[in-house]
Amino acid sequence: xxxxxxxxxxxxxxxxxxxxxxxxxxxxxxxxxxxxxxxxxxxxxxxxxxxxxxxxxxxxxxxxxxxxxxxxxxxxxxxxxxxxxxxxxxxxxxxxxxxxxxxxxxxxxxxxxxxxxxxxxxxxxxxxxxxxxxxxxxxxxxxxxxxxxxxxxxxxxxxxxxxxxxxxxxxxxxxxxxxxxxxxxxxxxxxxxxxxxxxxxxxxxxxxxxxxxxxxxxxxxxxxxxxxxxxxxxxxxxxxxxxxxxxxxxxxxxxxxxxxxxxxxxxxxxxxxxxxxxxxxxxxxxxxxxxxxxxxxxxxxxxxxxxxxxxxxxxxxxxxxxx
Numbered sequence: 641x642x643x644x645x646x647x648x649x650x651x652x653x654x655x656x657x658x659x660x661x662x663x664x665x666x667x668x669x670x671x672x673x674x675x676x677x678x679x680x681x682x683x684x685x686x687x688x689x690x691x692x693x694x695x696x697x698x699x700x701x702x703x704x705x706x707x708x709x710x711x712x713x714x715x716x717x718x719x720x721x722x723x724x725x726x727x728x729x730x731x732x733x734x735x736x737x738x739x740x741x742x743x744x745x746x747x748x749x750x751x752x753x754x755x756x757x758x759x760x761x762x763x764x765x766x767x768x769x770x771x772x773x774x775x776x777x778x779x780x781x782x783x784x785x786x787x788x789x790x791x792x793x794x795x796x797x798x799x800x801x802x803x804x805x806x807x808x809x810x811x812x813x814x815x816x817x818x819x820x821x822x823x824x825x826x827x828x829x830x831x832x833x834x835x836x837x838x839x840x841x842x843x844x845x846x847x848x849x850x851x852x853x854x855x856x857x858x859x860x861x862x863x864x865x866x867x868x869x870x871x872x873x874x875x876x877x878x879x880x881x882x883x884x885x886x887x888x889x890x891x892x893x894x895x896x897x898x899x900x901x902x903x904x905x906x907x908x909x910x911x912x913x914x915x916x917x918x919x920x921x922x923x924x925x926x927x928x929x930x931x932x933x934x935x936x937x938x939x940x941x942x943x944x945x946x947x948x949x950x951x952x953x954x955x956x957x958x959x960x961x962x963x
Contacts, residue, residue, distance in 0.1 A: 642951060644886030645715045647690070650675060654683040655692055656951045657917040658705035665703065672917040690715075708955065716887075723883055726876050727840055730853075733873065751867035753852075759865045763844065763852060766867075767792035770846045773802040775881045779839030780808065780854075797829040804832045806881070806888050808839035834888035843877060851877050889948065903944070903962055910937055911962060915954050 642652045653673050663669045666684060670677040684703065687693040692711055696702035753762045767774065767790075774796065797803060803826075823833060842854035851874055854865045868874060903911070913923050924934045942948070945956035956962075 642712070642949065644883060645712065645719065647692075648683070648686070650679055651683040651686050651692075652949065652951060654680055655687055655705055656954065658693060658703060659708060659951065659954065660915045660917050662701035662705070663703045664700055669703070674919045674921070708951070719883060719887075723840070723880055726880055730873070730876065731855075749868070749870040751869075753865045753867060755862040759852075759854070759863060762865070762867065764792040766844060766846050766850070766852055767796050767801075770796055770801050772847050773804070775843075775845040775878070775885075776803070776805040777839050777841060777843040777881060777884060778805060778807045779841050779843075780857075793826075793831075794829060797826075797831060802832070803830065804834075804881075804885060806834050806836050806839055806884050809835050810838070834885060836884050836888035839884065840880075843881070845874070845877060845881060848874065848878065850874070853877070903941075907937070907941060908962065910934075911941060911953075911957055914938065914941075914950055915957070 642655075643649065647655070653675065654669055657663070657669055657672050663672070666677055666680045669675075669684075670680045673680065675683075684693055684695070688695060692706050694704050694706065696704075753759050774793075793803065805826075826833065844852040846852075849869070851868045852865055853868060854863060868877070910923065913926070918926075920934045920938065921931055924931045927934070938950075942950075942953055945953050945962075947953040947956050
């Protein structure tokens with residue numbers, strides 16, 4: 641899914657079709673994608689403004705996609721740069737705060753929590769006080785509460801609190817027999833989970849009203865956490881979470897990728913049709929199966945590739961020599 645890069649779903653569908661094969665005009669793309677021609681024309685205009693499509697009127701196959709490994713990577717790098725700038729701003733604010741020598745380590749909007757036991761207790765309190773949603777970045781090693789001992793999360797999930805968690809790939813042992821069982825338990829309780837590379841910090845945002853933040857790199861001695869309530873900082877932290885969440889892979893896809901075998905001949909044929917721009921309905925008609933069967937097989941391919949969209953599936957398929 642490329643919405644995190646500012647590309648709308650219809651634009652993505654048109655771009656995917658052009659990545660697989662150039663086109664002569666919007667009418668041809670409308671036939672290939674099943675989209676209304678006016679929607680295709682608007683998508684082409686937007687893609688051209690973003691530098692993702694080049695148009696050469698009058699030429700056969702005059703509509704061409706810009707190379708995804710260059711153009712999309714540049715867009716992704718810009719978003720990553722924005723995240724790093726936000727991280728730097730947070731670090732500078734934290735440094736300024738600690739340098740002020742405020743008595744007792746607390747103010748009305750910032751609370752300092754020192755030591756693993758105190759952090760574990762505060763984390764538990766925050767979870768039990770949450771009414772709607774917890775958003776978590778699980779970066780770096782365990783500091784206060786192992787996942788197996790997080791009873792407050794189990795209680796909150798059973799009470800209907802929504803949990804969205806991004807785990808750091810480096811600290812999530814997908815080869816361990818215990819990890820899939822624990823993840824299955826959280827998923828059964830309702831946790832929505834994804835995996836990202838190099839999650840920058842530990843963070844818990846409760847209902848958008850406060851955040852518990854622990855730096856990834858901790859100095860020697862007892863760990864320190866900050867509980868933040870100021871609106872600008874919360875807005876920045878929510879923005880960081882949303883960007884990482886959008887780019888992360890679902891955990892079931894990561895587990896499937898770790899255990900999945902090679903593609904069958906039917907898988908490869910389906911993949912070739914998808915990359916040629918065929919719709920699910922067109923594939924179902926050609927192969928004489930139901931639309932639901934095609935969609936189930938597509939979901940399996942996405943899981944095996946660790947992809948969130950069909951465009952990502954194409955890249956992963958090329959990288960893994962599936963095509």
